[in-house]
Structure formats: structure tokens, C-alpha cells
Amino acid sequence: MKQVPETKVKLTDVKELMNKGYNLLQELREEVDAPVVKAEFLTKEVTAVYGEEAARKFYDPKNFKREGAMPKPVLKTLFGEGGVQTLDGEEHHHRKNYFMDLMSPDRMEAYHELLAKNVSEELGKQHGEFELFDLANKVLFNTISEWSGINLERYDSKTLEKLARNQISMISGAVTSPIDHIKGIKDRNESEKWAQDLIEEARKHPVPGKEHLALYAFAHATDLYGELLPVEVAAVELLNIIRPTVALTVWVALMGHALFAERNVYEEVKGNFGELQDSFxxxxxxxxxxxxxxxxxxxxxxxxxGYLIAKESFVVLDLYGSNHDERTITSPGQFDVKRYVGRAKDISYKEEYEMIAQGGGKFREMHRCAGEWITLHSLRVFSDQLVNKYEFTVPQQDWTIPMNQFPTYPNSKVLLFKE
Structure with a gap:
């Protein structure tokens, strides 16, 4: 096996390199002309890998563990302390089962129907120019909260809007500017307090027949030894249902870019929606x-x-780079709505490593996002509504998608006009 080529990032180059954003790891690979690269950032050594083979090795628990790997800034804003993403082995498998049990076909159908109703109602209210991003943020938060068993009628509209924005703030605060990070911590603390209150109330007042709803499932979730999870941990896991679903606001904005920045994509999808929807x-x-x-x-x-990754190495799997890997993907820089025709459902239900936008491997045993099926249902609802149910005029706007912003979406947040 070959030794991993190394590159040292000079302090003076850190800002410029970080501005590469999603292309950072590709830049490092190109610098050493190898698929695996080790870089020293200040005092931290990071080995970066990408591609289908790397993903297979990365998700194998015999090779890698998650415990202790997640940087503190990400835990403090994005994932929260003690959540399922930080666990390994039997503890991870036990906790992950709570998430997967919520994703049963009947519960997914209930989510789909509720979201379709809410999106249709919200789009129906729009007259004039509106931001698709903000509309999706509101609708996704309200829908996943209601689906989880949370009574939204007890909150006023301003509180709900703030809670919805907090979910995006927790994501953007993970690896961006210090100001965004501080705001992300504040908004996570606020969200966790909200979730803790919900968990405590659900424990005091259990509702027979609602055990299959996320709020009550996590309120009564136990550890490996049968002890109730601490309220703080149960609240983090409830947010691990709500936050990733609200994060789909970003996908909806990117869908708006795909459909409306280049009208030929919209026309192609609309012309054969039944066949192309899932592939798109x-x-x-x-x-x-x-x-x-x-x-x-x-x-x-x-x-x-062919490269040796030494034991105890800190390793990152490049998800964006893997999904643009020329070694396994034909013309990865081209957006092809027909790429997955006939195979679209297999990508999220059978295939484990071919496309890893939300992680790879087996759903129950490995660290693949339990919410991938919610993602598919959400994007099916929005694509149907945007393509088939309403007509929009597309105003002039800034369609730029900054590659050094996380999460990223069009600068304009997708402006649409509806009569």
C-alpha cells in the first residue's frame, strides 16, 4: 500500500482555501494528484477520501467509528450533544431503531398527505412575488411538528416562525462565521428548551395510541439498559427529526433553481412528469x-x-466530491434529469453507496440518514406542486449558488410570482 500524500496548509492560505467551500477537498486532491490526501490545518491532521470504494470502507464499523470524531462546533449547533450521530455499536443500533420505526410506510404516507395539504394551502395564499425558501421553511416546520405529535395551536405565528428559522440557523451556524456560530448556539439552546418542555409534558401526560408519533416515541425511549433517556438527550433526538426535515428547505430552494433558472429542465420534467419525477x-x-x-x-x-490510512487517523468522507466522481459517474458536471430513470427508487431503497447525498450504507445498522425517505416524499410533494398544480412567472433574480456557504442555495432564495 502507498503512503498517503501530504500537504501542509499555510496559515496565510487558510482563508483562501476555506473559500473553496464544497470544492475544498477536491482542491487538496488535485494539489497532490491523488484520490486520498492528508492535510495539516493548523495543528490538526485530516485525511480526506472520496468515492464509492471509500464510502464502503468508511461506513464499515470495523474500519471507522463516529465517537469523538464530530467537531465541537458541529455538536453545539448542528447535531446536539448525545444524539444518535455520535454513537457506535449496539448503542447506535438501539437508538437508530427508534428513528427507523418512525419511518414505516403508513407513517410516510401520512406525512406525504399532510405536507401536500399544507403546501397547497400555502401556495394558494400567495399573490404577487414571494420567496420559495421562506415558504418551504414555514411549511416544512409546521408539517413535521404536527406529524411528530406536537400541538401547534398553542403557539402564535411569530413563535412558530422563530422556531422554524432556528432549525436553519443551527445548520448554518455549524461551520460558517463566528457570528453565525454564536447565533447557531443561541438558537439551538432555544430549540432544545422548547423540545425539553415537550418531552417532559409528554412524559407527565402520555396519550394512549400516540406511541407511534415522534414526540411520544422519544419521550419514552430508553437506553440499552432500559432506563429512560435523559430529558436533554430525548429532546436532542426529537430535534433530530424536526431539524433535518426543515433543512429540506435548502433542497426545495435548489429544486427551484433546477426548475426555473433554466426553463428547459422545467419543460422536460413537465412534459413527462410520471416517468421523470423521481429521476429528477x-x-x-x-x-x-x-x-x-x-x-x-x-x-x-x-x-x-491503494493508500494506507493509519489507525487513529482523523478521516473525512467528501460527500459532494463522491457525488461528482468521474471514476464512477458519467459526466458528473452535467445535470441529467434522465440519469436515474428506471433506477430512481433503488438509489434510496436498495443501493447503499452509489449516491450518498445523505450518507451511505444500511439504514438501521449504519450512519445513513434515517430521514432520506422523508426527503423523497417532501421533494415529490414540492415538485408536483411546483410543476403541475400552479403556474408561476419567474422574476429576474440572482441565481448564484455560493460554494463557500453552508448550507448553500440561490442568493435570491428563489423568487416566484403568482397571480
Whole structure:
């Protein structure tokens, strides 16, 4: 096995390199002309890998662990302390089952129907110019909260809008500016307090027949030893249902870019919607930047692409780079709505590593996002509403998608006009 080529990032180059954003790891790979690269950022050594083979090795618990890998800034804003993303082994498997049990076909159908109703009502109210991003943020938060068993009637509209914005703030505060990070921590603390109050109330006043709803499932979730999860941890897991779903606001904005920035895509999808809908959705998830990378720590020496990854190495899997890997994807820089025709559902229900916008591997056993099916249902609802149910005029706007912003979406947040 070959030794991993190394590059040292000078302090004077850090800002310029970080501005590469989603393309940062590709830049480092190109610098050493290798598929695996080790870079020293200040005092931290990071080994970056990408591609289908790397993903197979990365998600194998015999090779890598998650415990201790997630940077503190990400835990404090994005994932929260003690959440399922930080666990390994039996503890992870036990906790993950709570999430997967919520994703049953009947519960997914209930989510789909509720979201379709809410999106249709909200779009029906629009007259004149509006931002698709803000509309999606509101509707997704209200829908996932209601689906989870939360009574929204007890809150006024301003409180709901603030809670909805908090979910996006927790994401953008993870790896951006210090100001955004501080705001992300504040908004996470506010969201966790809200969720803790809900968990405590659900424990005091359990409702028979609602055990299958997320609020009550996590309120009564136990650890490996049968003890109730601490309120703080149960609240984090409830938010791990709500926050990622509200994060789909970003996908909806990127869908708006795909459909309306270039009208030929809209016309092609509309002309054969039944056949192209799911292929369009999967290609959108592959093509656009979403979550940039995932960290882990090597528990053994691992060989990836012919290079030796030493035990205890801090490793990141480049998700965006993997979904644009010329070694396994034909013309990855081209948006092809027909790329997954006939295979679209397999990508999220059978295939484990071909496309890893939301992680790879097996859903129950590995660290693949339990909410991928909610993602598909959400994007099916929005694509149907945007393409088939309403007619929009598209104002002039800034369609730029900044690659150094996380999460990223068009600068204009997708402006649409409806009579």
C-alpha cells in the first residue's frame, strides 16, 4: 500500500482555501494528484477520501467509528450533544431503531398527505412575488411538528416562525462565521428548551395510541439498559427529526433553481412528469451541494484506493466530491434529469453507496440518514406542486449558488410570482 500524500496548509492560505467551500477537498486532491490526501490545518491532521470504494470502507464499523470524531462546533449547533450521530455499536443500533420505526410506510404516507395539504394551502395564499425558501421553511416546520405529535395551536405565528428559522440557523451556524456560530448556539439552546418542555409534558401526560408519533416515541425511549433517556438527550433526538426535515428547505430552494433558472429542465420534467419525477429528484440530490463531508476516526489500519490510512487517523468522507466522481459517474458536471430513470427508487431503497447525498450504507445498522425517505416524499410533494398544480412567472433574480456557504442555495432564495 502507498503512503498517503501530504500537504501542509499555510496559515496565510487558510482563508483562501476555506473559500473553496464544497470544492475544498477536491482542491487538496488535485494539489497532490491523488484520490486520498492528508492535510495539516493548523495543528490538526485530516485525511480526506472520496468515492464509492471509500464510502464502503468508511461506513464499515470495523474500519471507522463516529465517537469523538464530530467537531465541537458541529455538536453545539448542528447535531446536539448525545444524539444518535455520535454513537457506535449496539448503542447506535438501539437508538437508530427508534428513528427507523418512525419511518414505516403508513407513517410516510401520512406525512406525504399532510405536507401536500399544507403546501397547497400555502401556495394558494400567495399573490404577487414571494420567496420559495421562506415558504418551504414555514411549511416544512409546521408539517413535521404536527406529524411528530406536537400541538401547534398553542403557539402564535411569530413563535412558530422563530422556531422554524432556528432549525436553519443551527445548520448554518455549524461551520460558517463566528457570528453565525454564536447565533447557531443561541438558537439551538432555544430549540432544545422548547423540545425539553415537550418531552417532559409528554412524559407527565402520555396519550394512549400516540406511541407511534415522534414526540411520544422519544419521550419514552430508553437506553440499552432500559432506563429512560435523559430529558436533554430525548429532546436532542426529537430535534433530530424536526431539524433535518426543515433543512429540506435548502433542497426545495435548489429544486427551484433546477426548475426555473433554466426553463428547459422545467419543460422536460413537465412534459413527462410520471416517468421523470423521481429521476429528477435523485439527480438534484446528486448534483447540488448539500452536506459537504462526514468525519470519523480509523479504528484499524485501512486501505482505500491503494493508500494506507493509519489507525487513529482523523478521516473525512467528501460527500459532494463522491457525488461528482468521474471514476464512477458519467459526466458528473452535467445535470441529467434522465440519469436515474428506471433506477430512481433503488438509489434510496436498495443501493447503499452509489449516491450518498445523505450518507451511505444500511439504514438501521449504519450512519445513513434515517430521514432520506422523508426527503423523497417532501421533494415529490414540492415538485408536483411546483410543476403541475400552479403556474408561476419567474422574476429576474440572482441565481448564484455560493460554494463557500453552508448550507448553500440561490442568493435570491428563489423568487416566484403568482397571480
Amino acid at each position: 429528484i435523485q439527480e438534484m440530490r446528486r448534483y447540488y451541494p448539500f452536506f459537504p463531508m462526514l468525519p470519523a476516526i480509523a479504528v484499524n489500519d485501512v486501505e482505500i484506493d
